[in-house]
Amino acid sequence: MEFTEPGVLVLTSLADGPKHGYALAKDIESFAGIRLGPGTLYGALSRLEERGWIEALPAEDRRRPYQITSAGAEQLSGYLKTARQVAATGLRRLAPKLAP
């Protein structure tokens, strides 16, 4: 998964609780600064649901919330640990070049 892959953004957004489509779009925009289009967002939702990493909850006012599953949480956790390691290594190696 690439860091900006919509799936990661969706899983990260769902990590603190269930959300429906619009709430997801707004949350992702607020924490990542990325405005996901509706087609991209639902493409990610359908893939994640098919993999069993998220699940749909009963619709509320025709808007269906989704929540992360334990399998999805494990995937996200594994990815973020790797991403943290990559980020730390990259920043450490860049430090001399960026130093004043």
Added chain:
Amino acid sequence: MTRSWPAGLLLAYPPEWRDRYGEELELLVRDLRDHGRNPIPMAFDLLRGAAAAWCGTKRGFIMSERSRQALITVLWSWVAFAAIAAWFGHDLGIYPTRSIAQKIAISHQVVPGAYHVLFGVGIVGIAATAVAAAPFALEAARYAREHHRNSIFALMAVPPLVAGIWIGVVQLIGRANSTSHMTVAVLWLLLGLAGIAASTQAVTSIVKTCDFSRTTWRIGAGAATAVAAAMLVGTGATIVWGLAYRASQGHNAIGSGWLIVTAIMAVTTARAVIALIGARRAQEPAPAVA
């Protein structure tokens, strides 16, 4: 609710994807529009999402049971129709007389010869069946290999084996040109019908057992529609031909044979058409996106 224009692009998504996510996605588009999101980038995003949904359509799509049953119904209807039409078409070619056929052609010029129409129907039906048979056979073989189901290979062998044996023996009977062989010929004809039924049953079992890709099901549905349309045309032509013949020769000129043939054609055609309409209306199951 008035649908905003980007939401109209939902029609570009695969139907089963739309069945599952369409309403939610439409609401999201509306919410984003209400909160000032520019519709043009949204439209491009929806189109890209639709393309991804089509590309991500997964193999091993599970056909709804009703659609699967519809294909089987069309297959059996077509086999019964083809058998009766072949017999009737052959009968038309030699019966009653060339002069009567010419008389009908002169008095009812708009009525096409039922024989020629049935011949055309046969070609269309056989071609459609062959076109559908190829992908189904390939995928059934793949399924049998992956699941170690040798019984499916055995079922696949039934139609060509039956056809080969039957045609071979017909050749032998044809060479032995004596009256004593007539009984054998009639018996072999009846066994041929049993062989056709056995072959159809074998195909039915394969269709019921194996998983096929969406593309294969689509080819099957297209072939079934073509076959049903051909059956409709054949039945119509036979009815028109019979009525024209009746009008030109008097009410008792045509025997009960035509009525029986027409009734069988009409029933098998109606079965096929109703099954296809029912399948079209049936809800497809679960989303099929990778």
